Amino acid sequence: MKYSIIILFFLLVFNNYAQPVKVNENYYSAKDEFTNDIFNWQYIQLPYPFNITDIFFKDSLYGWASHEGNGVFRTTDSGFNWDTSKFGTNNHIGGVHFIDRYTGWTVGVGGKIRKTINGGINWKIQDYEPYAGYYNKVHFFNSDTGVVIGSKNGPYGYIIKTTNSGNNWSEIFISNQIYTELKDQYWLNSDSGWLCGSNILLKTTNGGTNFINYYTNIPPTQNGSNALLGIDFVNENTGWICGSNLEHRNIYKTTNAGLNWYFQNNPVASYEYAQVNDIKFINSDSGWAGSFVGIILFTSNGGSNWLIDLSANDEFWSLCNYKNSKIWSGGAHGKIWYTLINPPIGVISNKNQIPLEYHLFQNYPNPFNPSTTIKYDISNYAQVTFKIYDILGKEIYSSNEFKKAGRYEFEFNGSNFASGLYFYKLETGEFKQVKKMVLIK
Template structure:
């Protein structure tokens, strides 16, 4: 087992990284509730803050010149939950009971929606794939019979429809625990609960058909609360963070039918963020941010110093082979909340394009040479753009290598090197949205 573990570590790297940290010196606050972010694009970012002592909401915008400015929040009432930016002038703000909207950078706010008495909004989100689609989960209102309400829009918030779902007497939603993977797959994390001598396991509400039907998944874990759901854009593969007396990360590759525990951390709440079209996730546990580059199999310390006490919100946005991240942290020296801006470039070196001529169909060719020692070529064809996964398994069915990328239509070659593996039979598999194929190869030293 130790040998196989070492082999996996050597094989999982799929890219080279060029990274940079920048402290946004134009922003700092000593308010009581830390900021949450929404990244519109590489330069436009919104954030929100709520001062519990004065019951006052703050909304900030980082414009294209890199300066954070505070927007007017006149007319906003109650504790705010999160902000969602549309463009440089339009944004949404969710409070515990209302949705607000502005089309002029906060000069005027419209009260768009109020949930029933006793209900609470757990965070507003819109689809990255189709910004007209949006959702939020409302905790069961008074006298609702423990039925939560899912609000959804198909016209960018001009109108909202609802569907109710029974979640039981001991479950509630959690702030910012939802995830829109794509137009079909949507997830909401729920709390568990301890009742006298009974444990209610953590659950998720989910749909796989764009909200036409909703179901509940029970996660086989001892932790009570699903703090964060973070799924790939394919919809089926994702990580969730759970917390009660310890923090754990679980993974599913089939929309929650099965779960595998990927990591355990001693304490601290967990925020998970996926970097689009990759196997990269970030997770913060109080004073430390961790990173995985292989879908959760291995985690390494990414950021954490004695200067910073607690990392709160983290958000990422990818464009092409580059992505940016924002970290909200409390500085022990200045006694203020600060923002760290992070940028990274992923340069994939595993797969090379051998022809830009668009093929007529999908194809996974037999590797050559075969048998091979120590490397072989695997060619495949894609008739259209899309996400692909290329996986390699040993003869016991254990995954030992995985690439998950977005590719343009064309023909590609992947050079697989196996000098650190044992001789034997291996299998390689190509998966796209509309195609799947598996072939056998033989490695002989």
């Protein structure tokens, strides 16, 4: 996949509530600080000790994270370094969403809505009538149409919508029942969406013109209360909700479009405070759930079995899946966690071995059938492009990401390619080299 960095400077007059401040990142992967049982999780420690409430990545380089310190972090290099923008009041920001590298929105406590058109450097006020309540999540389908969820007049579930890029908003739902604050939303498309919260589970099939409450389809709890904090679907029938209740029933699944939900037992359910804050699936089998007790769960069979993927002295408040290649999690006290998901050509890294210079090794074995290993050395933190071409010059693989100094390996599998001569190229800002390899079947 090809990525290009486009640097644009916007000289625009905005209501300027935020100026960027450079954050010196701290990058951790020491095994004695936390336990990785399945995937290799790492975290970046930011200097601001706030809970990370939401994370959103638009591509492999550009991402944003909202936090309870009333601001938004931003990265332009895959999360190795983060800038921050802070707004003028002390209320926290609950959600963030971008439609491209430049245009995005954040929402927060006190009916706060902010928009940026320069990637989060400056933010413009787009509040919709002051009121006592929370905005927890924002989602935009395109540059014009978006939905914000939360609560109004205290804990009454509340939804507003815009069709002109946030310049005007209209109320499309307010609950008539107390303690129904909406916490999360998932949209299959601009018409069909699910929204969940405290004692409420809404579905719409017409873009929010009407909502049906599916809450009574969830097995009842001892006191009738169920805090639903996260929701995710992989198709119109199969989805999950997570949260907290007295019975420790913290993850539910449906396979018939919400008509029935059943509890999925998991290790966190045995804890005294068994709250699961967010849940994300990359397909009908593989998914993650982040919990309040410092555990990230993983399943490879749709939740029939949940395993402890990561155990750390932290709280996991949010999850983000970027194109099924990387999972991000927002932690407490300024920690942002991530792990790679089955890289397409089996990337292996050894950051403990610091090379003295850049070098691209000859693949081994060569010739090969069907797999071969390609090694390369990176001597400095750099943006690294790696590509593979066939004999006609057609690009069959491409990666472009920032990497720390170390030795890296690619395991290339040629099962889906024809026999013949191939070329692989490594390129950084100060180094470029091409080598040949031969696939013989």
